Amino acid sequence: MAIGIGLLGSGVVGGALLRRLIEDRQALGARTGLDLEVRKVAVRSVDKARDFTIPRHLLTTDPEEVVGDPGVHLVVEVMGGLNPAGELVRKALRAGKAVVTANKELMAARGSELLDEAAKTGVSLLFEASVGGGIPIIRPLTETLAGEPLSRVMGIVNGTTNYLLTRMSEDGAQFEDALHEAQAKGYAEADPTADVSGSDAVAKAAILASLAFGTVVHPAQVYREGIEDVQAVDVAYGATLGYVLKLLAIADKAEEGITVRVHPTFVDSSHPLAAVRGVANAVFVEGPEVGELLFSGPGAGGGPTATAVLGDVIDAARELLAGPRVTPRVRFGPGRIVPFEESITKWYVRLRVLDAPGVLAAVAAAFGQADVSIKSVWQEGRGDEATLLMITHDAKEANLRAAVASLADLDILKEVAASIRVQSDEP
Numbered sequence: 001m002a003i004g005i006g007l008l009g010s011g012v013v014g015g016a017l018l019r020r021l022i023e024d025r026q027a028l029g030a031r032t033g034l035d036l037e038v039r040k041v042a043v044r045s046v047d048k049a050r051d052f053t054i055p056r057h058l059l060t061t062d063p064e065e066v067v068g069d070p071g072v073h074l075v076v077e078v079m080g081g082l083n084p085a086g087e088l089v090r091k092a093l094r095a096g097k098a099v100v101t102a103n104k105e106l107m108a109a110r111g112s113e114l115l116d117e118a119a120k121t122g123v124s125l126l127f128e129a130s131v132g133g134g135i136p137i138i139r140p141l142t143e144t145l146a147g148e149p150l151s152r153v154m155g156i157v158n159g160t161t162n163y164l165l166t167r168m169s170e171d172g173a174q175f176e177d178a179l180h181e182a183q184a185k186g187y188a189e190a191d192p193t194a195d196v197s198g199s200d201a202v203a204k205a206a207i208l209a210s211l212a213f214g215t216v217v218h219p220a221q222v223y224r225e226g227i228e229d230v231q232a233v234d235v236a237y238g239a240t241l242g243y244v245l246k247l248l249a250i251a252d253k254a255e256e257g258i259t260v261r262v263h264p265t266f267v268d269s270s271h272p273l274a275a276v277r278g279v280a281n282a283v284f285v286e287g288p289e290v291g292e293l294l295f296s297g298p299g300a301g302g303g304p305t306a307t308a309v310l311g312d313v314i315d316a317a318r319e320l321l322a323g324p325r326v327t328p329r330v331r332f333g334p335g336r337i338v339p340f341e342e343s344i345t346k347w348y349v350r351l352r353v354l355d356a357p358g359v360l361a362a363v364a365a366a367f368g369q370a371d372v373s374i375k376s377v378w379q380e381g382r383g384d385e386a387t388l389l390m391i392t393h394d395a396k397e398a399n400l401r402a403a404v405a406s407l408a409d410l411d412i413l414k415e416v417a418a419s420i421r422v423q424s425d426e427p
């Protein structure tokens with residue numbers, strides 16, 4: 001029996017998927033034993049020029065037609081956004097159709113509700129491509145590592161910002177130029193501020209943390225800082241101190257609860273994440289029994305992402321044929337989300353100061369009063385304009401903020417020019 005497939009969207013990801021479903025149908029059949037037949041494709045514009053020309057009889061501009069088509073057994077949602085994608089997915093699941101989606105925004109915001117919906121009708125809702133593009137990470141978390149009480153998931157989960165940071169630090173590219181390149185390559189979201197502001201990474205961090213720790217983490221519970229305010233001078237200072245700047249998503253589970261955050265972070269240049277360049281993503285997973293695992297590969301782009309979607313399509317099609325009901329792979333229980341102010345990290349702080357006697361002592365006193373211990377200090381420049389670079393030991397977020405705020409009272413301070421978190425195994 002052929003499995004009827006309907007696509008909601010055929011852009012960067014959907015287009016790459018459609019090409020393979022249509023051009024490789026025979027080869028896929030030979031490899032998997034499945035006959036996957038595309039029956040309907042919804043797009044916004046039927047006349048748009050596309051890399052892959054979609055047979056006209058498949059096209060519609062009404063996504064409801066895809067979800068409502070009795071010949072469509074499996075819906076692939078690659079249109080993006082919360083609306084109308086969310087309601088279309090819900091309707092498809094209610095109608096007993098399996099759903100595969102690449103939409104992290106949707107899965108982060110409504111994943112638990114939609115997974116419940118899928119469980120009610122006993123169909124699959126698969127979302128491997130929602131995190132890490134072509135990297136298998138959702139399936140390892142929900143299946144291979146299902147028995148491991150994981151303690152940490154940390155990584156580079158946005159290809160666009162990693163591409164930007166790499167081009168800026170290695171080639172001296174300007175921010176805007178590098179962003180245009182990322183858009184042209186199909187890495188960026190429809191609105192690239194989602195990438196640059198960190199909100200795309202927040203959605204992925206929320207999905208990873210929810211799956212790793214078995215508790216629903218909502219995007220609003222994830223601390224977020226993007227790369228908009230990153231200055232080239234700090235990337236360069238960081239390099240001289242042995243650090244590489246990355247936008248990291250970090251989810252930790254300790255006795256007090258779960259902390260999830262996304263922010264620019266200096267990592268040791270010897271750390272494996274420092275070597276993750278360009279559009280590549282990498283996710284570290286840590287657990288008491290399994291130790292450290294690293295999943296890495298292309299984090300965005302049509303081809304790699306379509307591979308992840310296609311894997312889900314094949315998996316969901318097999319389950320449809322096996323019938324009658326699919327056992328849910330994911331279950332969520334209670335858990336405490338720790339307020340971000342309680343999280344602990346090391347810091348890089350850059351101050352513009354007057355080079356007057358007692359400056360260092362005054363800065364050190366302000367940090368000491370806030371219970372922030374300074375590990376190293378460097379000074380550059382003399383007289384009216386000097387730069388102090390400091391690396392702290394582990395400090396509570398709230399304490400570092402209090403220390404920085406109290407510097408404002410010092411006459412010798414011109415500006416707290418940058419404060420960037422540091423992820424380092426050094427004491």
Ligand code: NDP
Pocket residue numbers: 008009010011012013014042043044045046048061062063077078079080081084102103104105129130133186187188189190299300301302305
């Ligand atoms: P695109 O913007 O390239 O494609 C979106 C597609 O959806 C287009 O074909 C568009 O039609 C169609 N569409 C949008 N809204 C509607 C609507 N209301 N009715 C009918 N059709 C509609 O997005 P991407 O392919 O880049 O991304 C798709 C999803 O995959 C997103 O959730 C994204 O976050 C996710 N993703 C993307 C990755 C990437 O590298 N690009 C990687 C991993 C995940 P038309 O073509 O006519 O404009």
Ligand code: HSE
Pocket residue numbers: 130131132133157158159160161187188189195200299300301
């Ligand atoms: N815009 C996203 C990124 C696509 O750059 O990582 C992959 O989810």
